[in-house]
Amino acid sequence: MHYLTRQAAFEASHTLCLPELTDKENYELFGPAANHHGHNYVVEVTIRGMTSNDDGMVINLADLDQLLRNQVLVHYDHKYINLQHPVFANDSQLQPTTENIAIEIWSAIDSRLEFTDLHRVRVYEDSAAFADFYGEPRMVYLTKVYEFNASHRLHSQLLSDEENRETFGKCNNLHGHGHNYVLEVMIKGDVHPKTGMIVTPNSLDKIVHKQIHARFDHKHLNLDTDEFDVLNPTSENFVRVIWELLEKPLKPIMLHRLRLKETPRNHFDYYGETTEVNHP
Secondary structure: OEEEEEEEEEEEEEOOOOOOOOHHHHHHHHHHHHOOEEEEEEEEEEEEEOOOOOOOOOOOHHHHHHHHHHHHHHHHOOEEHHHHOOOOOOOOOOOOOHHHHHHHHHHHHHOOOOOOEEEEEEEEEEOOEEEEEOOOOOEEEEEEEEEEEEEEOOOOOOOOHHHHHHHHHHHHOOOOEEEEEEEEEEEEEEOOOOOOOOOOHHHHHHHHHHHHHHHHOOEEHHHHOOOOOOOOOOHHHHHHHHHHHHHHHHOOOEEEEEEEEEEOOEEEEEEOEOOOOOOO
16 A cells, blocks of 8 residues: 655635624634635645556556646635635635645545545645644644754663763763754644634644743753653653643643654654554
8 A cells, every 4th residue: 555645735815704703703713813814825635545557656646736736726726715715605604724624625636536545635824733634524633833942961860870971972961952842733623613623723822832831941951840850851751741741731622643853853753652543
């Protein structure tokens, strides 16, 4: 089984608003997204299938590009989605959120694929926010990206000083070193039928700011935090600690995956204590 991912891009504007609410109420619910605004959207479509004996491909990219042009780009590119998209324009209650756009694109292309299956649709609203849809009814995976700066020293109290130096090398420097950490928070849940979202825009940001930024941003993990007073602040330990800090405050929203990027060369994924992962 092979998985092929193809990208397409379009520029579009939209407004998130419920007709029955006042402008003030819509702004309280959707934040700045209640104003008419736009994005440079990027769509990733992942196709799953066996390679053809004739051409060795899962699907001809020219055919896939044509499908995306005919079923997606023609309805979104340089359009005001609320008024000019055939689905969203006909239903004023259907909000053109990133989550709903991912679901709509799936619906537009899934039945038109022959000999292959649609595995995933990912829609980037920008580089720090994207939604994944895998065809499960109303279940969407939403990811937001956050950055913070911190320093640490890798040093285990279970090892001797010599063993620490041998194990961690430069990272065992007595005075520590630092990183620009990038944290991807992926949540999953049913899209609310009215808001078109898993969670309202500011809710996740507020939780991450309170639980993560306020604790760790511009801090020395070993010296300034209770979490790493004893625990060695490896990124493996760090991403698990972040999970424990976010999981309960997010409920009933489900935390699906955390990805902690320590440097551009390495990142660490954590899915909690589950042993089975259906979707990355």
